[in-house]
Amino acid sequence: MRTTIDINDDLMLELKNRSFTSGDSLKKVINRIIRLGLNTAKQSSPQKYVLPEFSMGTPQYYSLDRSLGLADELETEELIRKISLRK
Numbered sequence: 001m002r003t004t005i006d007i008n009d010d011l012m013l014e015l016k017n018r019s020f021t022s023g024d025s026l027k028k029v030i031n032r033i034i035r036l037g038l039n040t041a042k043q044s045s046p047q048k049y050v051l052p053e054f055s056m057g058t059p060q061y062y063s064l065d066r067s068l069g070l071a072d073e074l075e076t077e078e079l080i081r082k083i084s085l086r087k
Contacts (some may be wrong), residue, residue, distance in 0.1 A: 007015070019029045 015026060015029055015033070018033075019026045022029065024032075
């Protein structure tokens with residue numbers, strides 16, 4: 001199948017060098033490298049990102065409402081501190 005793609009100059013130079021050293025046509029070299037890349041992508045499984053978990057204490061003592069209130073208090077204190085530094 002014919003198609004037109006843009007290949008960066010540095011990559012094209014590398015492809016031509018590989019074609020020259022291997023004695024294969026540029027078409028064969030490009031197809032081989034694409035096939036190798038596709039096969040490698042199939043074999044590698046994507047890494048799953050796992051978020052760390054932190055305990056907020058037992059539910060009867062630390063509810064989400066209390067946590068949000070604490071965050072609000074800390075944010076207010078930080079805002080007051082920043083404002084006082086500008087004086």
